[in-house]
Amino acid sequence: MSGRALRLSETQYVFLMLGVFGSKSFFLYPNLILHTAGGSYWMPILTGLALGVLGAWSFAKLLALHPGLDAFAVVKRSLGWPGLLLFALPFGWYLWRDMMLIARAHVEIISMTVLHTTPLWVLHCIIWVALFLAMGGIASITRAAAVFVVVGVPLIVGLTLLGLSDLQFTLHEPLRSSDAAYLGSKNFYASSYVWVGFLYFASSAQHARRPGRLWRPFAAAALCFLPIIAGAVYLPVLTFGVGFSKALSFPFLSKMDSISHYWLVVENLTAVFISAAILFVILTIGLMMHCFVTALRTMLPMLPGRYAYLAVGAGTYVSALLIPSWKWIENGVWMDTPVRLYLVLLVPLFLLLARLRERRSVRA
Amino acid sequence: MTGHRKRSIWQALRPVPGSGLLAGLRDSFKDMADFEAIRLGEAASQELYSCYLTTLVGSEHLIFALDPDAERMDEALVERYVGTKYAEGDLKACIEALCRGCTVLCTPASASGIILETGEWQQRSVTQPQSENVIQGPMYAFNECYHTNVAMMRQRMRTPKLKLWETTVGEVAPVQSGMFYMEGITDEGLVQRIQQQFSKIEVDGIQDTGELLRLLGARSVLFPLAITTERPDRLASSLLSGKVVILLDGTPRAIVAPGAFSDFWEAAEDWYLMPFIAVFLRTIRFMALLTNLFLPSFYVAVTSVNIDVNRLEISLAAAGSREAVPYPVLVETLLILFLLDCIVEAGVRLPRTISATVTMVGGVVLGQAIIQANIVSNLLVIVAATTALTNFIVVDYQMGLVQRVLKYFVLIGAGVLGILGIVLSFAIMVVFLSRMESFGVAYLSPAGPRARVYAGDPLMRFKRGRDRHKERSG
Structure with missing residues (x-):
């Protein structure tokens, strides 16, 4: 099936987004939300969701300017080379950092919980699997997404449901407290990394029948994943209490470790959780690599695709290996926040500029 | 035998200066113990020969060989041929026909011969499937004879929409192959693609559909890229789903293309059972x-x-x-x-x-x-x-x-x-x-982007059925 004829349905975009949420929602997000000021954890979660949908809507409107083109080509056509550089360079930087951080964070989790003695350079092989996926193109990524989501999401849902056991609702009262102090907390802004998955539509928008509606798959996936994300934050709180949960690096994983039922064949549910999460990580890194190479090839059309993928894969592998500690990952997510917000805020700005330009040309 | 047919037979055997079909055939089939070129007699001042491979022909050629009155070898003798089919062919066509079990009538000076369909192929009878047994469903399967297999498909699907495209594969030992597809259901692009792939095949000979599948460009390190089956009912079902079926002479297994991973888990019986059971x-x-x-x-x-x-x-x-x-x-x-x-x-x-x-x-x-x-x-x-x-x-x-x-x-x-x-x-x-x-x-269809030519999954069948129902109910 040629790339030109390829059409992706909204359901397939939902699958892609479910994979992105699955890879981003667990490794740092619960910790960041628990450390936001105010203690009303449902508020930063829902605010993040609402802002994410708003960002997806504006991004979809940008993509709708020139249907049949990816985001980079749309920006290049609308705003020329300066606009492309202002969009693609920060976007590429953000993608590279995001790939590196997601890969390393999950490798650290694996190393801490399941494979204590396996060298990190072996565990980072997930990057090569993701590279293999990315080299197959967006059609391959979408097909793999369907399988990974069908396998992974039921496991994650099952684990969340199992997490409902042994809850003490008195440990976090009142549950419905509303305190807007989280808006002044840097952790809230750092946690926005979960809600910007729509940016990865940049390299696949040309396959949508109606790019202007691409916010809907994002919103659908976000709403589907909302109970799981809320579970990742609230289940540890309602099991261990707020203070103890805040002290844990991986509150959700600790919650998984605490589950024990005589009828469960598997005792270590963390291993099951990581198995599902790794599928999503491979999918998300593959999608990001595809985005990265698309951005590169828009700027350098002569660049051979195969070598570009290999270079991106090797670069991600080496840079992820060079991350020295978990603290560095936490700082990395915070330090990327300005770039992330710039990309999300820049999109409406691009949209405005493009529309103004169109109106001028119509008047002329 | 009609007058037109009789005239065309003698037209084919007229002498052409410098030609020697009989010598050509004898040269091609020298050192072959089962090749025979029997002089039948004279007709129109030319010696008439009947050439065949004794191991492949049936008894029809004996109509000529056993005639006792060689002096009366003329049009009347040829008229006694009551074969169902005959054709005219040059040296190359005659050689190929002899290898298929045909009898060639020729004269020493003619450029072309009359090819009579007298072949009597040795073949296994139609039996139960060897590797795809079912409890419920048809109990017969293909054998190694191409014509028998084609006939079975025709008996199963009695419609002019079932089209058959034929070709031969192999330079040294050509083997007949055919592709069935359903007009109006199968994607034309798929048919053309496979026809092009056939035209690119360069091989001395071919023995099985597994080999043919690789030659058709379906290269895979590990996974089979198309189903091979010996069941005509399974093929009929696949044809109705928009796929094509490729038969090869000498093998009971036919190729169903294109194939997806999920197809390999579908037994023929699944379609005959209740949906929940399937x-x-x-x-x-x-x-x-x-x-x-x-x-x-x-x-x-x-x-x-x-x-x-x-x-x-x-x-x-x-x-x-x-x-x-x-x-x-x-x-x-x-x-x-x-x-x-x-x-x-x-x-x-x-x-x-x-x-x-x-x-x-x-x-x-x-x-x-x-x-x-x-x-x-x-x-x-x-x-x-x-x-x-x-x-x-x-x-x-x-x-x-x-x-x-x-x-x-x-x-x-x-x-x-x-x-x-x-x-x-x-x-x-x-x-x-x-x-x-x-x-x-x-290959992972129907997961991921839906392919245009792959409309055979149950969901699409359900949608087609629903559309038909809507049309009927007005």
Whole structure:
């Protein structure tokens, strides 16, 4: 099936987004939300969701300017080379950092919980699997997404449901407290990394029948994943209490470790959780690599695709290996926040500029 | 015989200066003991010869050879030929026809001969399927004769919409091949694509559809890219789903293209059973696939790498059962799986009368002895037996072989990275499959982007049926 004829349905975009949420929602997000000021954890979660949908809507409107083109080509056509550089360079930087951080964070989790003695350079092989996926193109990524989501999401849902056991609702009262102090907390802004998955539509928008509606798959996936994300934050709180949960690096994983039922064949549910999460990580890194190479090839059309993928894969592998500690990952997510917000805020700005330009040309 | 037909026969045998069809045939078939060129007599001042391969022709040629009155060899003799079909052909066509079992009538000076369809092919009778048995459904299968197989398809699908495109494959030993497709249902692009692939084939000869599949560009390192089947009912169902069917002379198995991974888990019987039963059976097959691929690996992972994943009781039982085993779990598992594959292979290759004994000796006696000798643990024998059993639930033989190979791949992954190794092996397999295409259609269809030519899945059938119902109800 040629790339030109390829059409992706909204359901397939939902699958892609479910994979992105699955890879981003667990490794740092619960910790960041628990450390936001105010203690009303449902508020930063829902605010993040609402802002994410708003960002997806504006991004979809940008993509709708020139249907049949990816985001980079749309920006290049609308705003020329300066606009492309202002969009693609920060976007590429953000993608590279995001790939590196997601890969390393999950490798650290694996190393801490399941494979204590396996060298990190072996565990980072997930990057090569993701590279293999990315080299197959967006059609391959979408097909793999369907399988990974069908396998992974039921496991994650099952684990969340199992997490409902042994809850003490008195440990976090009142549950419905509303305190807007989280808006002044840097952790809230750092946690926005979960809600910007729509940016990865940049390299696949040309396959949508109606790019202007691409916010809907994002919103659908976000709403589907909302109970799981809320579970990742609230289940540890309602099991261990707020203070103890805040002290844990991986509150959700600790919650998984605490589950024990005589009828469960598997005792270590963390291993099951990581198995599902790794599928999503491979999918998300593959999608990001595809985005990265698309951005590169828009700027350098002569660049051979195969070598570009290999270079991106090797670069991600080496840079992820060079991350020295978990603290560095936490700082990395915070330090990327300005770039992330710039990309999300820049999109409406691009949209405005493009529309103004169109109106001028119509008047002329 | 009509006057027109008679005239055209003698027209073909008229002498042409410088031509020598008979000499050409004798030269081509020299040193062939079963080649005969019998002088029938004279007609129109020319000697008339009947040429054929005695091992391939039926009795019709004797109409000429046994005529006692050679003096009266004229048009009347030829008129006695009551064959169903004849054609005129030059030297090349005559050689090819003789190899097919035809009889060639010619004169020493003619440039072309009359090709009479007198072939009597030796073929197996139409019997039950050898590898695709069903309890409910048609009980006959293809044999090795191309014409018989084509006839069976025509009997099954009595419609002019069933089109047949024919060609030959092979430079030295040409073999007839044909492609069936349904007009108005099959994508024309798919038909053209396969026709183009046929035109690119350059090979001396071909023996089986497996070989043909690779020559048609369906190159794959491991996974079969199209189903091969010997059941006409399965082919008819595939044709109605928009696929094409490729037959090859000399083999009972036909190719159904394009193929997707999910097709290999669909038995012919599934369409004849109640839908829920069919879904249940397919689920069992998929579960068997997962068990076959991952059970030995899971055993290795939870007994050597991720010991804490399992419940303590099971871990203790596993440790207890392999207390006296001196090898690492991975080596122990590789050993028993290798042994198992040897038994399976021996069972397939040996004559049926002996294979039952070998399976008994290999499975029961060797299994018992290997436990008593503390080479493998009790638990592993259970795992290995389950793995072997689930391997035979696979509908398609080719896919069963793939599973046998992949099991080792996952096993190595589990030996190195435990549960994570199993997950990574699974991810690699999915990525590998997601990149594959069969005749332009995604191998993982219907997962992911829907392919235009792949409209055969149950959902699409349901939609088509619903549309028809709407049309009828106005």
